[in-house]
Amino acid sequence: MRVKSICIVGGGSSGWMSAALLSKNLPETKIILIESNTIKPIGVGESTLAEFNYYLNALGLEDKDWMPYCDATYKTSIAFKNFRDGDGERFHYPFGHYDLSGKESLEIFYLLQKKYGEEIYSPEEFARFVNKDVYLAEFNKISKTTPNSTFDFKFNIAYHLNANKFGEFLKNKFAIPNGVTIINADLNTIKLDDQGYIDYIIADNKLVKADLFLDCTGFKSLLLENSVNSEFISFEDQLPNNSALVSHIPYTNKETEMKNYTDCVAMNYGWSWNIPLWSDIGVGYVYSDKFVDDKEVESEFKKFLNIDCDLRKINIKHGKHKKAWLKNVIGIGLSYAFIEPLESTGLLTTHQNLLVLSNILKDRKVINKFDIDFFNQKTDNYIDVMKNFVVLHWILSSRDDNEYWNFCREKIDYRGDIFNVMESLLNKKTDNVGFTYIMAGMNYKLQFPIIDDYSYYYGDKCNHIHDGYMQEKKYMLQWIEDQQSHYHFLCDNVYGSK
16 A cells, blocks of 8 residues: 555544644645534543653644643643542652662562551552652642652653644644645545445545545544444443543632642542643543433532533543554544543543554555554554553452442453553563552552561661651652742743733
8 A cells, every 4th residue: 555645534633633743744645634514522621641742742842832822731640539448548640750779679668568557658658659750749849850860851741731722733833834635524425445445535525535544533433433344342341431521610729729730539430530721620520320320420520529510421432443444544533442531541542643653654655464463453552551551440449439339349340461460560571650550559569479578678778768768758848849839830931921
């Protein structure tokens, strides 16, 4: 397959992210984007992970270039409240450098916890023990450097942003200047050839042919699922939440409420998010309607928010398509796969898959089966790892409040691949440190063989590590006091005003 022309079907964040990157990296390729006049994007506010910076870097974007256009703020961590016991506990999964230098290994934290007690080494303490950058999140401060750390502000920080505005920014900054042809029309006809490839599509009487079609039509997956028939594999048995109520609410105190982390709070029948944008706060409640009706959830959520606001319902479709690239169609974003955004994976699959695709198309003059299989293997592995990661939050919980939480604890089909990750962590054969933050925060201890052997660690070595960590913590608590608040840092470095 020679790819001299690409048709992107669907606008929104995934469509314009595709158009921006591909038009920049493939200047000789003809790119057309068809955007519906009637279908509106979801637009709930978006929380990213640090990997988002690789996409920004590929476009050559600095924070000042795009953040003011997109209501964007910084993000240093994801916080989880009430997931472990439901008693008000909150633990962090911070970005930045995971550091065990001078602390021997991961199991030493559990040994210190046993020796000195959980009052000193609580589950919440784990993030501080291995990552000094968590102090930024806990005190809502921003700094471009962290003491005695390899923290890289450009690649170890993430963002909260208005995804719709980001799409519009990319459209005007890259797609239009780079010559992308934009057709504002609704899709009418998809015509397949004898081999099952898309031959052409018709949108409001405009016939469009292309070598490659990118499906950015969201959950509808009009091309990937409904035209070339890539099988949809549901995650319903592993991720029970199938609905969300979403809204935006105003600030009452911008300086204190504009947190530099995504706050995820476990609720009676799911969890809620709080995404602080520059102009307002994006909020949502993700839940399972198998255990509760919409009215009860709405009442609980409004009471939690302490505000009467308009709530919009979104139906969630958890799962992936068996192949992200089938025939001459590639699913990007929701049209390929979706996992509830507990770990901010909404845009993650979009930009990570686009970066892989862009490199393939840029480096290969002729696309063959190996290229397609490589892309499919990469995307499939990626979505499965993220799915397992999100599942971990539910199956390790100790909550037994009601039927919903009992189901999450006892009946979610998590399968054996989660154990493979844990075994890799035990044997130090993986760098998937995100799993350790969640397991430690849930007070689940990896069963290291040495965990009950104190003969080596009870002596001076264990005391030395403890004393060193206490000194480090004291220094960090003093250092963080002198750093700028998240709000004032944004005023001085991005927005230029309060």
